[in-house]
Amino acid sequence: MGNEARSELRPFRIAVVRGVYDGRRQREYGVPLASGGCHRLRTLHPFRARTWQPERPQRRLLQRGLLVSDASTSAVSTASVEVRTPQLQRPQKGAAGAGPAGGVPCSVAPLHRKGGGAGSDRRGQEGAGRGGKAGTAARYGGRREAVKDFVERYPQNPILAVEHIPERANCVFNSGAVVAGDEVVMMVNTWTSDWTPKFLVGRSKDGIRFSVEPRNVVVPPKEYPYVPHEGIFDTRITALEGWFYITYNVASRLGGRIMLIRTRDFVDFEEIGFITQPDHRNCVIFPEKIGGSYARLERPNVGDSGDIYLSYSPDMVHWGRTKLVLERNTRYWESAKIGPGAPPVKTDKGWLCIYHGCRQSMNGFQYNAGCMLLDLQDPSRVIGKMRDCLMWPQEPYERSGQVDNVVFPTAALVFGDDPDELKIYYGAADTCVCLATARISELVEKCLADGPVEYERG
Template sequence: MKDIAKRFPENPLLSPADIVPSQEGLQVACLLNPGVFQFDGKIWMIVRVAERPEQRGDAISFPILTETGVKIINIPIDDPELNAKDARVIKYKGIDYLTTLSHLRLVCSQDGRKFIEPEGYYPLIGQGLLESFGIEDCRVSYIDGVYYLTYTAVSPNGVGVGLRTTRDWKNFRSHGMIFPPHNKDCAIFEEKIKGMFFALHRPSSLEIGGNFIWIASSIDGIHWGNHQCILKTRENSWDSSRIGAGASPIKTEQGWLSIYHGTNRDNQYCLGAFLMDLQDPSKVIARTLVPIMMPIEEYELAGFFGNVVFTNGHVKSPDNDTLIVYYGASDEFVCGAEFSIKEIISLLQYS
């Protein structure tokens, strides 16, 4: 294993105590998995904020969105129809529920280390039935003056990819669900290739196939087709269970470089990288054999769901080699680390 991340000494950059809950009666349980972009001369993160009511010892309480607002559901802990083995998802009377309700919050920074919530910018919350369990893990792509926000939309109907667009981060247009369940981890390339939009995404199959990375193309960035599976899990490896794309791929002389996450059978989340052909990104030409980052620090090993490093946001420094990766640690904290793009590329194994 080779961890080449240079973690910020200020980590964690944000913890649940740093964010005010969205409403009375809820508390922030987790901050995680920020999308990252540059705007108005600053580095911004659109952070997933996961909330729930204060927990009592005799019951599990969790919120869901309804047409009239947030509704709190309470289930006795000894109810025989309750399955609460996972800290993130419970099953009750045959129905899956999230233990937290997530929305997206904007924070910004002059130095990339100290982030604040600016005035005049408001949270993004779920809208309608298909987002009634919340919206999560937003990736941001900037194309021709428009910011494309792809995020995980969760509801009783399943998990899909929603899309909103904006130019100023105050006015948004919703385009609904662009990839239906079960799908997530959608990252749109920040440059058109031969006049077409491209996006990585991750459909899932529990019986035939698996949790693999796919690519799709689009004329308008909203309606997608020509889906192709381009990267699969590997048996007896750090990415044997599931894989998913991080933020928008990075254009290099060697190809489109994508940072991705992978998990093993023990649900350890690590980061790796793969390289796609510049003219035809459906062709994967190289991939790392070992992780470039794995959970080793205490804040990555212990938290709401420990043993996790997960990224869906980064920015390049002016030197064009330093990649600043912002990531969720243990599904509870927001952290930062630096990588050398050249060093990542040197670890790729060409096929």
């Protein structure tokens, strides 16, 4: 094993602390200790790992020296953790007592948060499925209340994955969709096995089962070489004036730009060109003109901001009259950045917008879905917004994949016999495409009930 001094097992040194761990946001984890009571536990061992993820599904994490557990049931037995500098040993399931000679293992019981039921995770997400109690979200708002689930995930999710692609692919993600006659058409965003990005057309008669055509429909940008592009992704589709307008992000070393193409039949495509300067990440187009002009929601990356703006255009090429619509705020689920998700849906009360909100954690970004209502005549006015997030990563296909912990909405469609049912298509963990449904009337009512935007600056 090499030098014995280097392979010697060394124990964690444990300290109970009441301050802010690692200088970050103060969080309380309930840890049963011999002395009783709930305290925060911090290791003082010099090992500092961003993540440590042994075997799933009972995953345990060591994050910046804080040992926590994903376990949400008492069935998980206490694990023994031993430290080998600079590596970690995997926990032995059900282990207890002394470790090998020279090592003193530290046993930590699974963590359970107050107010969390089945389905709550270690971060204190909003409750425990339907009827759960609010956790961190309620605490940040200074209140504790029941959080209703407004969406229902399709039980056979994901509806589109690599096995549905005609050729070998690494992932399918963040694909825009639109109602075209009697079918739903999806611009399927995929990466082949050699990491070549492609857009494929998928068609479905029921909005659930898609048949994907093998032809790559990516239009080579005429303006290249602006800079050799490294990726194309995050399609959105809007039906407008007999055309289907498709926006997507073209990533490069100089920042992302939004490309716009259009088609009438998803067979022949016409390029309009880049409609933003660097650095823009997301863009969705309204399904009708507003005040005689085309309108879009966008998310430019300016400094460290990540906010949603509104712009107008007379011709889909030249855009301006930009206004701020929604700032990221200190609500925990949208505190890092936000961006437009699905193209707006027109209701009699306003434009219903499903967007994404992102928060930074010690395990990377977490992408969630939110909902807001914009004024019909002036979409820069947020007349209602759900206080809590609409969706957050809960299912295994959302929590683990090419990019963990991602719910990324790209389409919200009314399709079928029920005009009040909204089909929400979203990318999960940048690996597959999933479907959820919601009631439009309930979303509108909730947005209005929670009221206009009131920024909560920290």
